[in-house]
Amino acid sequence: MIIDKKERIIEAAATSFSQFGFKATTMASVAKIAKVAKGTIYTFFDSKETLFSTILDRTMKNLRQSAEAALQEDAPFHENIQAMLDAILNFRENHQLLIKLGQEAKELGTAEVLEILTQVERMILDYIKSVIEKEQAKGISAKHDPELLAFLIYRTYIALISDWERQHEPLPKETITEIIKSQIH
Amino acid sequence: MIIDKKERIIEAAATSFSQFGFKATTMASVAKIAKVAKGTIYTFFDSKETLFSTILDRTMKNLRQSAEAALQEDAPFHENIQAMLDAILNFRENHQLLIKLGQEAKELGTAEVLEILTQVERMILDYIKSVIEKEQAKGISAKHDPELLAFLIYRTYIALISDWERQHEPLPKETITEIIKSQIH
DNA sequence: AAATGACCAAAAATCCATATCGGTCACTCG
DNA sequence: CGAGTGACCGATATGGATTTTTGGTCATTT
Numbered sequence: 218m219i220i221d222k223k224e225r226i227i228e229a230a231a232t233s234f235s236q237f238g239f240k241a242t243t244m245a246s247v248a249k250i251a252k253v254a255k256g257t258i259y260t261f262f263d264s265k266e267t268l269f270s271t272i273l274d275r276t277m278k279n280l281r282q283s284a285e286a287a288l289q290e291d292a293p294f295h296e297n298i299q300a301m302l303d304a305i306l307n308f309r310e311n312h313q314l315l316i317k318l319g320q321e322a323k324e325l326g327t328a329e330v331l332e333i334l335t336q337v338e339r340m341i342l343d344y345i346k347s348v349i350e351k352e353q354a355k356g357i358s359a360k361h362d363p364e365l366l367a368f369l370i371y372r373t374y375i376a377l378i379s380d381w382e383r384q385h386e387p388l389p390k391e392t393i394t395e396i397i398k399s400q401i402h
Numbered sequence: 403m404i405i406d407k408k409e410r411i412i413e414a415a416a417t418s419f420s421q422f423g424f425k426a427t428t429m430a431s432v433a434k435i436a437k438v439a440k441g442t443i444y445t446f447f448d449s450k451e452t453l454f455s456t457i458l459d460r461t462m463k464n465l466r467q468s469a470e471a472a473l474q475e476d477a478p479f480h481e482n483i484q485a486m487l488d489a490i491l492n493f494r495e496n497h498q499l500l501i502k503l504g505q506e507a508k509e510l511g512t513a514e515v516l517e518i519l520t521q522v523e524r525m526i527l528d529y530i531k532s533v534i535e536k537e538q539a540k541g542i543s544a545k546h547d548p549e550l551l552a553f554l555i556y557r558t559y560i561a562l563i564s565d566w567e568r569q570h571e572p573l574p575k576e577t578i579t580e581i582i583k584s585q586i587h
Numbered sequence: 588a589a590a591t592g593a594c595c596a597a598a599a600a601t602c603c604a605t606a607t608c609g610g611t612c613a614c615t616c617g
Numbered sequence: 618c619g620a621g622t623g624a625c626c627g628a629t630a631t632g633g634a635t636t637t638t639t640g641g642t643c644a645t646t647t
Contacts, residue, residue: 243607243608243609244608244609244610245607245608245609248623253621253622254621254622255609255610255622255623256611256612256621256622256623257620257621257622259609260621264610265608265609265610326511361577361581364570365566365573368561368566369558369561369562369581372557372558372565373554373558376553376554376557377554380557381550381553385549388550392550396554399585399587400584402584407590428638428639428640429640430638430639430640433592438590438591439590439591439592440591440592440640440641441590441591441592441641441642441643442589442590442591444640444641444642445589445590449640449641450639450640450641
């Protein structure tokens with residue numbers, strides 16, 4: 218109760234950011250939930266942005282772990298890529314914080330939140346890239362620059378999973394697999 | 403001067419929509435530029451939307467013509483597809499009306515304008531699809547449903563041309579060609 | 588019959604008083 | 618002392634009353 222102040226603040230902020238988004242979360246309410254005074258938050262974090270950043274970093278670490286867990290040492294390249302993409306998309310769709318940020322960006326369109334989401338995208342792309350590089354080190358020939366390949370695969374996957382379904386029937390999994398495979402070759 | 407009233411209205415509206423966007427164009431100003439009374443516009447068009455629709459239809463017709471002109475009867479499939487995509491992208495980037503609508507959607511985010519842009523996308527996709535179908539009728543085997551292939555190619559092209567360049571050096575044309583080609587196979 | 592522009596209800600822009608926010612810092616009290 | 622507090626500050630957001638502008642109509646004119 219008396220210890221763990223910083224952790225309580227993080228906990229409270231994480232809940233609030235996930236529930237209400239960035240803008241609608243106030244430092245006063247975080248303080249109240251964490252049962253500390255507002256000033257105390259500022260002994261641990263410089264600003265609302267810094268506090269948020271800490272939570273986003275945790276979330277991204279979780280995402281990386283989910284993606285990591287989906288990989289299998291001996292599975293073929295394209296299967297691993299797809300398993301990872303599945304894990305990432307699944308995470309994106311189920312994590313309250315990311316969902317809320319997405320809504321916030323659409324509804325309020327604030328430059329601040331938009332930039333955060335760009336940052337998230339960047340982290341995801343970097344992770345995909347690192348997986349590609351690791352796989353390519355195993356000997357598979359590199360048709361494209363890993364940065365470009367990561368970009369291409371991720372964008373296509375998002376398009377096929379999310380955007381396509383806005384106006385069509387969902388695609389069968391085999392079709393998606395085949396398309397991703399053809400991009401790796 | 404006395405004749406051509408309808409044409410003058412269309413002309414004036416096209417200029418105004420291109421210059422100021424949908425929302426910022428007023429029927430009063432269109433009337434003034436066209437040198438007719440406001441009521442006169444309503445003898446030719448039911449509403450602002452209808453007037454706008456007429457202009458959008460013209461623009462889309464122009465786009466189709468540009469795309470059509472890029473096609474060559476005897477060129478290989480992938481070259482034609484890319485020439486057409488080039489024409490479409492070039493058109494999109496150079497036509498004041500579409501540029502302005504894009505800005506408007508970003509800045510004001512009105513549902514109205516967003517819907518219009520979806521409609522434009524739909525028309526472009528339909529056109530790409532029709533070209534694919536025509537080419538496939540010539541005997542090239544169909545790996546995917548033309549609707550899906552059109553969607554995939556268009557999205558990839560946009561991603562490579564526009565989105566990639568937001569954070570990277572532009573890609574050499576051959577790289578883009580190669581990627582598009584690999585999607586058709 | 589074709590064209591007009593004063594007119595209207597509805598929507599949008601403008602104001603401004605008030606509330607809320609992120610962040611600070613003099614002070615408290617353990 | 619020094620970690621912790623919350624009253625306080627300037628800046629920004631909010632709400633809602635008020636004014637302006639807009640799309641659309643229609644009695645009147647040409």
